[in-house]
Amino acid sequence: MGFFVIFNGICVRLVYACHVAVCVWRVVAVNESYFGDIKIWLSLGILAFLGLMEAVWTLLGTKKGSYKWFCPITLLYLCGIVPCIWNLEWDIYNTRMAYLEQQDSTDCDPYILDQIFNVTKAPNLPTVVNFTLKLTDPEWSRGLQQVLLFILILGRWFAPKGKISRNQLSQLLLVYVGTSADILEFSTEGLQMEQVICNPILITCVLSIWSWSLLQFTLNLTVTLSTEKEDNKCRNMYAHRRRQRKKREKQNIRKYCGSCMCCETEVWAIGVSMVMQDIPFFMMRIYLLMVYEVTNEAGFFFTCKNALVLLLQIYRLVVIVIEYYKGRIRANVTRQQGDVIYAIANNIDIGxxxxxxxxxxxxxxxxxxxxxxxxxxxxxxxxxxxxxx
Missing domain, CATH: 2.60.40 (Immunoglobulin-like)
Known part of the structure; x- marks a missing residue:
C-alpha cells in the first residue's frame, strides 16, 4: 500500500474527528449540564478508541486501504454525529415549549418561535477575513446537518478507493449527491413544519427516518459490475456446464442464474434506496398530508416527487427481471446449439x-x-x- 493511500485515509479520519468535536462542543454549549456527565465523555472515549482500531485495521490490514461494500469509519462517524443532532433538536423543542408555556400560548408558528433563540458564534475561528460566524440554535443544527452531508461526500471521494474503480467511484459520488439533497430537504423541511415543531412524536419520527437514511452512506451497493464482466462470467459458467455434462444441467443453470439476479448489485442498490429512503420519506409525507393536512406547496410537491421516484424504481426492477429472463433464454438456446454442433462434429448421437x-x-x-x-x-x-x- 502506498504512502498517499495511508495519508488520505488519515486525513479523512481527522476531518471526521474535527466535525464530531464541533458537534460535541455545540451540545455542551447549549446544555452545560452535559459537561459534567461522565457518560458522554466515556462514550466519546470508546468511539475514539474504536476509530483508532478501525484506522489501524483498515489502512494496514487491507491491501488498498478500504473495503468494497462497507465503510466502517463512516458508521463510526455517524455514531458520533447523529446523537449530537438529536440532542440539539430536543433542546430546541424544550426551549420552544418553555416559551409557549410562559406566554400561555399554543401558536407554533416557526417564524415567531425562531426569534426567541440567542445568537452565538463559533469559538476561535481563523480571521483570514473580517467575518464572524453568528448563528441561532436552529441555524446551528441545520448547519451541522449540511456540513455532515458535504463531509460524507468529500470524505468518500478523497478516502482510499479500495477495490472499486474510478468509474464506479464517480457513479457512487453522483448518487451520493442526489441522496444528500433529498435527505437534507426532508430533515430541514420536516423539522420546520408548524405541525411538527411542537409535536414530540413527529419530531421523533422525522429524526428516526433521517438517521435511518444516513446509513446508506456506509454501503457501496451502488457499485455495479460491468456488463462485459457479467457476460464473461455467464459464458464461463455455461462452458463449464457443457464440459461436465451433468444430468440436471438445466436445473443447475436456472438455480445459478436466479442467484445471479437476486445478488446483482443494481437490484440490491435499488432495494436499499427504497427501504432506507424512498418508502420511509413517502410514508411520512403521506401521513402528514392525510392526518395533519399539511397542504403547502413544498410538501405536496415533494410527496408527488417521492411517489414518482418509487414508481420509477419499481419500473427499473421490472425491466431488470425482464432483461434477465430474456438473457437466460438466449443463453440456453445458444448452449443447445453449441451442444448439437459439438455432437455433429464428433459424430455423437443426439438423442x-x-x-x-x-x-x-x-x-x-x-x-x-x-x-x-x-x-x-x-x-x-x-x-x-x-x-x-
Missing amino acids: TDDELQTESHLKIQRFFLVDGTEARVVAHDNYASGTNE
Missing part, C-alpha cells in the same frame, strides 16, 4: 425427447434459434445438414 427418426441411421433434433425460427439438425455418420423450416 432427445423431440427427436424425429425418419430412418434408422438418421438422428434429427429440433430446437429454436434466437430469432424464434425452428431448425432441425440431422446427424449421420459423415453427414450433417441444417435446414430452416
Whole structure:
C-alpha cells in the first residue's frame, strides 16, 4: 500500500474527528449540564478508541486501504454525529415549549418561535477575513446537518478507493449527491413544519427516518459490475456446464442464474434506496398530508416527487427481471446449439425427447434459434445438414 493511500485515509479520519468535536462542543454549549456527565465523555472515549482500531485495521490490514461494500469509519462517524443532532433538536423543542408555556400560548408558528433563540458564534475561528460566524440554535443544527452531508461526500471521494474503480467511484459520488439533497430537504423541511415543531412524536419520527437514511452512506451497493464482466462470467459458467455434462444441467443453470439476479448489485442498490429512503420519506409525507393536512406547496410537491421516484424504481426492477429472463433464454438456446454442433462434429448421437427418426441411421433434433425460427439438425455418420423450416 502506498504512502498517499495511508495519508488520505488519515486525513479523512481527522476531518471526521474535527466535525464530531464541533458537534460535541455545540451540545455542551447549549446544555452545560452535559459537561459534567461522565457518560458522554466515556462514550466519546470508546468511539475514539474504536476509530483508532478501525484506522489501524483498515489502512494496514487491507491491501488498498478500504473495503468494497462497507465503510466502517463512516458508521463510526455517524455514531458520533447523529446523537449530537438529536440532542440539539430536543433542546430546541424544550426551549420552544418553555416559551409557549410562559406566554400561555399554543401558536407554533416557526417564524415567531425562531426569534426567541440567542445568537452565538463559533469559538476561535481563523480571521483570514473580517467575518464572524453568528448563528441561532436552529441555524446551528441545520448547519451541522449540511456540513455532515458535504463531509460524507468529500470524505468518500478523497478516502482510499479500495477495490472499486474510478468509474464506479464517480457513479457512487453522483448518487451520493442526489441522496444528500433529498435527505437534507426532508430533515430541514420536516423539522420546520408548524405541525411538527411542537409535536414530540413527529419530531421523533422525522429524526428516526433521517438517521435511518444516513446509513446508506456506509454501503457501496451502488457499485455495479460491468456488463462485459457479467457476460464473461455467464459464458464461463455455461462452458463449464457443457464440459461436465451433468444430468440436471438445466436445473443447475436456472438455480445459478436466479442467484445471479437476486445478488446483482443494481437490484440490491435499488432495494436499499427504497427501504432506507424512498418508502420511509413517502410514508411520512403521506401521513402528514392525510392526518395533519399539511397542504403547502413544498410538501405536496415533494410527496408527488417521492411517489414518482418509487414508481420509477419499481419500473427499473421490472425491466431488470425482464432483461434477465430474456438473457437466460438466449443463453440456453445458444448452449443447445453449441451442444448439437459439438455432437455433429464428433459424430455423437443426439438423442432427445423431440427427436424425429425418419430412418434408422438418421438422428434429427429440433430446437429454436434466437430469432424464434425452428431448425432441425440431422446427424449421420459423415453427414450433417441444417435446414430452416
